[in-house]
Amino acid sequence: MTRTPKPSHVAPDTRIYERRESVVRSYARAMPRQFNRAESVWMYDGNGGRYLDFLSGCSTLNYGHNHPILKQALLDYVAADGIAHGLDLHTDAKQRFLETFERVILKPRNLDYRVMFTGPTGTNAVEAAIKLARKITGREMVIAFTNGFHGMTLGALACTGNASKRSGAGVPLSHVSHEPYDGYYGPDVDTAALLDQRLSDPSSGLDAPAAILVETVQGEGGVNAASPEWLRAIAKIARRHGALLIVDDVQAGCGRTGGFFSFEDMGIAPDIVTMAKSLSGMGLPFALTLFRPEHDRWGPGEHNGTFRGNNHAFITAEAALRHFWSSDAFASDVERRGRLLGNRLDRIAGEMGLSTRGRGMMRGIDMGSGELAAAVTSACFERGLIIETSGAHDEIVKVLAPLVIEDEVLSAGLDILDQCIREAVAPALGVAAE
Numbered sequence: 001m002t003r004t005p006k007p008s009h010v011a012p013d014t015r016i017y018e019r020r021e022s023v024v025r026s027y028a029r030a031m032p033r034q035f036n037r038a039e040s041v042w043m044y045d046g047n048g049g050r051y052l053d054f055l056s057g058c059s060t061l062n063y064g065h066n067h068p069i070l071k072q073a074l075l076d077y078v079a080a081d082g083i084a085h086g087l088d089l090h091t092d093a094k095q096r097f098l099e100t101f102e103r104v105i106l107k108p109r110n111l112d113y114r115v116m117f118t119g120p121t122g123t124n125a126v127e128a129a130i131k132l133a134r135k136i137t138g139r140e141m142v143i144a145f146t147n148g149f150h151g152m153t154l155g156a157l158a159c160t161g162n163a164s165k166r167s168g169a170g171v172p173l174s175h176v177s178h179e180p181y182d183g184y185y186g187p188d189v190d191t192a193a194l195l196d197q198r199l200s201d202p203s204s205g206l207d208a209p210a211a212i213l214v215e216t217v218q219g220e221g222g223v224n225a226a227s228p229e230w231l232r233a234i235a236k237i238a239r240r241h242g243a244l245l246i247v248d249d250v251q252a253g254c255g256r257t258g259g260f261f262s263f264e265d266m267g268i269a270p271d272i273v274t275m276a277k278s279l280s281g282m283g284l285p286f287a288l289t290l291f292r293p294e295h296d297r298w299g300p301g302e303h304n305g306t307f308r309g310n311n312h313a314f315i316t317a318e319a320a321l322r323h324f325w326s327s328d329a330f331a332s333d334v335e336r337r338g339r340l341l342g343n344r345l346d347r348i349a350g351e352m353g354l355s356t357r358g359r360g361m362m363r364g365i366d367m368g369s370g371e372l373a374a375a376v377t378s379a380c381f382e383r384g385l386i387i388e389t390s391g392a393h394d395e396i397v398k399v400l401a402p403l404v405i406e407d408e409v410l411s412a413g414l415d416i417l418d419q420c421i422r423e424a425v426a427p428a429l430g431v432a433a434e
């Protein structure tokens with residue numbers, strides 16, 4: 001009964017939104033329902049509609065909506081009048097988070113990172129990372145990559161590729177060079193070697209960089225997964241040219257690709273790592289910038305923010321670390337499920353003459369055009385499946401199901417996706433959708 005989506009098809013009264021909410025809103029346009037409750041992999045509207053969430057707040061809800069263990073931890077904390085906001089004061093909640101992060105995440109992975117609590121958004125963690133790299137190296141230029149997405153504030157936006165996002169800046173976005181990501185010119189061009197050549201050539205015009213900023217899997221940019229070889233080459237290039245390697249793990253981290261960090265098993269050790277989205281585990285705002293102790297060269301309050309002490313997020317994040325990451329069981333389950341997902345998407349794509357992207361539970365199908373991809377996602381939504389697109393032309397249908405999804409529910413969602421892709425592609429191929 002609870003295993004299948006059941007959309008309500010009742011459009012909400014949107015007058016207050018049209019009257020008062022800025023037109024900057026976006027997701028609500030593609031999903032015109034009013035949601036009032038969510039549990040695990042399901043979202044509900046007020047009209048009996050039940051939707052399977054293959055978006056998970058863009059990978060902010062890796063453990064599903066309102067996970068009972070996280071929810072109980074937060075309820076207990078609030079009931080006991082625990083500190084809600086504490087600037088960056090020492091609190092029991094912060095201490096517990098740091099101790100558990102050290103014990104469950106850093107120590108077993110042999111990682112020695114200082115933990116910086118930034119403002120609670122991914123973009124602020126990126127701002128802190130690039131500020132720090134510029135401060136340490138005394139250099140201005142940052143290397144980012146084609147199709148990279150790093151956030152909306154000016155420093156992070158300068159590192160973001162997408163033209164329509166960049167156009168909101170209103171000032172020049174400078175001091176960043178956008179170099180071709182792995183595979184940008186097709187499988188036969190080694191873009192890492194091109195970058196190395198340009199950085200090694202004193203006459204290339206490319207200034208020595210403070211940092212190389214990279215996503216191991218590009219979330220918003222089209223679910224492009226870099227190969228371990230390419231990432232290792234980029235790490236070497238950073239070292240050789242005196243730049244810090246920053247991995248932006250805001251979307252790909254917290255288990256989305258299997259490990260807690262997306263760079264585990266890639267053979268690289270970033271100097272700086274940014275995290276946000278699923279870090280709190282419950283959709284609460286919370287971001288971190290991690291860096292090697294020798295890079296901890298801030299003055300007190302030099303990068304600041306009122307909401308660095310979201311103690312409610314410390315509580316749910318700590319509960320998530322203990323529950324999901326104290327052993328390897330969750331990571332191996334995500335890896336196994338990621339292979340199921342990959343195999344199924346490969347099969348659909350193969351039959352339809354399409355191609356797939358991604359790694360772990362972060363994958364997509366390239367529909368070839370934004371129009372076709374939008375046709376697929378809106379047909380999915382009509383059948384109760386919440387799913388979105390990404391990529392330069394919004395041409396990739398991106399599957400970001402909660403990592404805790406049961407295999408048969410994942411399968412049921414993929415049946416819907418499969419059928420909607422067939423229906424969208426069949427007319428173009430001149431064949432029947434069956």
Ligand SMILES: *Cc1c(COP(=O)(O)O)cnc(C)c1O
Nearest residue numbers: 121122123149150151219250251
């Ligand atoms: C979402 C995202 C950001 C920005 O995070 P916000 O919380 O929206 O500011 C930065 N980097 C990556 C890779 C992201 O996916």
